Amino acid sequence: MSLSRDDVTRVARLARLGLSDAEADRALTDLNAILDLVDAMATVDTTGVAPLGNPLEATQVLRADQVTDIDARDALMANAPAKADGLFLVPRVVE
Amino acid sequence: MSTLNSLSLIEQINGLAAGTFSATELVKAHLDAIDRHRALNAFITVTPELALDAAARADQLRARGEATELAGIPIAHKDLFCTEGVLTTCGSRMLSRFVAPYDAEVVTRCKAAGLSMLGKLNLDEFAMGSSNENSAYGPVRNPWDLDRVPGGSSGGSAAAVAARLTPLATATDTGGSIRQPAALTGTCGLKPTYGRVSRWGMVAYASSLDQGGLIARSAADLAIGLAIIAGHDPKDSTSARDPVPSYRDALDSPLKGLRIGLPTAFFDHRMSDAMRTRLTTVIQALTDLGAAMIEIELPHIDHAIPAYYVIAPAEASSNLSRFDGVRFGHRAADPKDLNDLYTRSRGEGFGSEVKRRILMGTYALSEGYYEAYYKKAQQIRRLIKMDFLQAFTQCDLLLGPTTPGVAFPIGAKTQDPVAMYLEDIYTVATNLAGLPGGSFPAGRIDGLPVGFQLMAPHFAESRILNVAHQVQQVTPWHHDHPEGL
Numbered sequence: 001m002s003l004s005r006d007d008v009t010r011v012a013r014l015a016r017l018g019l020s021d022a023e024a025d026r027a028l029t030d031l032n033a034i035l036d037l038v039d040a041m042a043t044v045d046t047t048g049v050a051p052l053g054n055p056l057e058a059t060q061v062l063r064a065d066q067v068t069d070i071d072a073r074d075a076l077m078a079n080a081p082a083k084a085d086g087l088f089l090v091p092r093v094v095e
Numbered sequence: 096m097s098t099l100n101s102l103s104l105i106e107q108i109n110g111l112a113a114g115t116f117s118a119t120e121l122v123k124a125h126l127d128a129i130d131r132h133r134a135l136n137a138f139i140t141v142t143p144e145l146a147l148d149a150a151a152r153a154d155q156l157r158a159r160g161e162a163t164e165l166a167g168i169p170i171a172h173k174d175l176f177c178t179e180g181v182l183t184t185c186g187s188r189m190l191s192r193f194v195a196p197y198d199a200e201v202v203t204r205c206k207a208a209g210l211s212m213l214g215k216l217n218l219d220e221f222a223m224g225s226s227n228e229n230s231a232y233g234p235v236r237n238p239w240d241l242d243r244v245p246g247g248s249s250g251g252s253a254a255a256v257a258a259r260l261t262p263l264a265t266a267t268d269t270g271g272s273i274r275q276p277a278a279l280t281g282t283c284g285l286k287p288t289y290g291r292v293s294r295w296g297m298v299a300y301a302s303s304l305d306q307g308g309l310i311a312r313s314a315a316d317l318a319i320g321l322a323i324i325a326g327h328d329p330k331d332s333t334s335a336r337d338p339v340p341s342y343r344d345a346l347d348s349p350l351k352g353l354r355i356g357l358p359t360a361f362f363d364h365r366m367s368d369a370m371r372t373r374l375t376t377v378i379q380a381l382t383d384l385g386a387a388m389i390e391i392e393l394p395h396i397d398h399a400i401p402a403y404y405v406i407a408p409a410e411a412s413s414n415l416s417r418f419d420g421v422r423f424g425h426r427a428a429d430p431k432d433l434n435d436l437y438t439r440s441r442g443e444g445f446g447s448e449v450k451r452r453i454l455m456g457t458y459a460l461s462e463g464y465y466e467a468y469y470k471k472a473q474q475i476r477r478l479i480k481m482d483f484l485q486a487f488t489q490c491d492l493l494l495g496p497t498t499p500g501v502a503f504p505i506g507a508k509t510q511d512p513v514a515m516y517l518e519d520i521y522t523v524a525t526n527l528a529g530l531p532g533g534s535f536p537a538g539r540i541d542g543l544p545v546g547f548q549l550m551a552p553h554f555a556e557s558r559i560l561n562v563a564h565q566v567q568q569v570t571p572w573h574h575d576h577p578e579g580l
Contacts, residue, residue: 004457008454012259012459014452015441016437017441017445017453017457018439018443025399026447027450027451027454034404034512037400038468039401040107041405041471041472042467044395046474049474049478051470051473051474052477053303054289054303055303055304055526055527055529056290056333058333060332064119067187075197077426078194078196078231079194079419080422081420088421090421090433091433093433094515
């Protein structure tokens with residue numbers, strides 16, 4: 001499969017990733033080279049093979065339903081670039 | 096000028112116990128060495144006050160007979176392990192001012208053991224790379240030749256250990272990021288079994304592949320280090336509950352009767368004559384120690400790189416969606432709306448390789464391509480794991496090269512991402528299968544170090560360390576170090 005420049009723009013939009021025109025040009029070349037590499041997978045017969053997600057096939061673990069998290073809102077928000085009154089600030093989304 | 100930093104980890108432990116030198120003297124010797132070798136760019140942050148405080152505490156405890164064995168021993172952490180109160184950048188502009196509010200579990204365990212943290216080590220941005228050239232803080236240089244890369248992504252960890260700036264460094268390995276830099280710097284690196292070491296507080300790249308581990312100067316030193324960081328952590332839902340054996344006790348087991356598999360695909364026409372000579376020397380040492388060599392087929396091994404470069408970017412694109420300019424990390428100035436805030440913060444904060452992997456991963460997961468890429472890669476992942484499990488019914492562990500060749504010149508592969516990805520050709524399969532793997536020095540080619548790699552069944556780290564330790568009893572390669580160090 002080969003990507004077009006429009007595909008790169010579409011994927012960048014899906015990823016909310018800002019790219020300059022030069023970066024998008026470069027991405028087109030690089031992604032097509034990477035796709036050439038990974039397209040070799042198509043030659044492998046995987047009929048009936050279950051996908052492997054966790055290498056140890058571990059399943060989700062459960063724990064007792066007890067409060068364990070400490071109350072650390074201020075510490076956890078210390079890195080927020082914009083905040084007020086314990087809230088994260090973003091540009092206005094509702095007029 | 097003190098040379099305490101040239102002692103191995105075990106020699107440092109013994110020297111402290113005997114009172115030959117203090118932890119303060121030991122830490123000072125390492126801080127001086129870090130200062131002398133700033134040109135390597137191995138550290139992003141050095142923490143001399145914290146290191147000397149920890150050393151002073153260790154000296155007081157030792158004077159009262161209350162010190163743990165490792166109290167005061169220096170360590171440095173790859174800069175994607177969160178450290179409370181100390182900058183954690185992940186080698187990214189995105190996190191250039193990020194100070195974590197808590198320690199990673201690995202860091203907590205090192206503190207509990209009494210280790211003195213010297214600082215945070217450089218890496219490829221978010222651990223994506225095989226040369227340490229993808230760091231927003233500049234490339235790390237290889238102590239063997241400053242014009243060459245140290246490998247990556249744990250390039251700072253490997254260069255720091257090779258240059259005797261620390262006896263032990265934490266590192267992480269998603270597709271070879273511990274083993275490849277260890278090989279290219281003449282150091283020893285161990286990637287444990289997936290789940291053996293807690294990922295809590297280790298910034299995520301590809302969560303089903305990421306595993307924390309160590310770089311040190313010998314297999315015996317790795318055994319000491321692994322005992323500190325291995326074990327179940329309820330805060331990491333993928334953390335393994337299997338008991339942690341005594342890695343140190345296993346080091347001296349004789350190798351007589353051990354069956355070592357040689358994957359035919361690792362020794363085919365693609366291997367250079369020089370690398371074959373190095374590996375033949377390792378095989379001879381193992382044969383002399385009583386091990387038997389068996390040829391092993393891994394039928395799907397050539398598809399490991401393609402599967403890896405779908406799965407890892409897919410998981411990365413998901414993990415890195417958390418960097419949105421809202422809760423932490425870089426935020427673009429004057430966003431005109433929320434979408435502009437996300438898009439520009441991420442565009443400005445991430446470097447080119449991270450962007451490439453986010454795009455590749457987003458594409459592989461996007462509607463209409465999921466079956467052909469992500470699902471297909473996960474099916475191949477199972478076939479590769481089954482190949483290894485089949486191999487381990489015939490042999491006890493596998494031996495191969497760690498890399499195709501020696502460290503390459505800085506800049507040689509930066510314009511060709513696929514050439515860079517092929518650096519991982521011998522290492523990614525173990526990550527896909529979740530197996531432990533280690534790289535150990537195998538001598539030099541044209542003056543530059545290369546490594547041999549051991550791969551073992553799940554949770555058989557002891558076997559890797561045992562075999563490497565026995566080889567290191569009869570070969571000199573792990574003592575090799577750059578001139579003037």
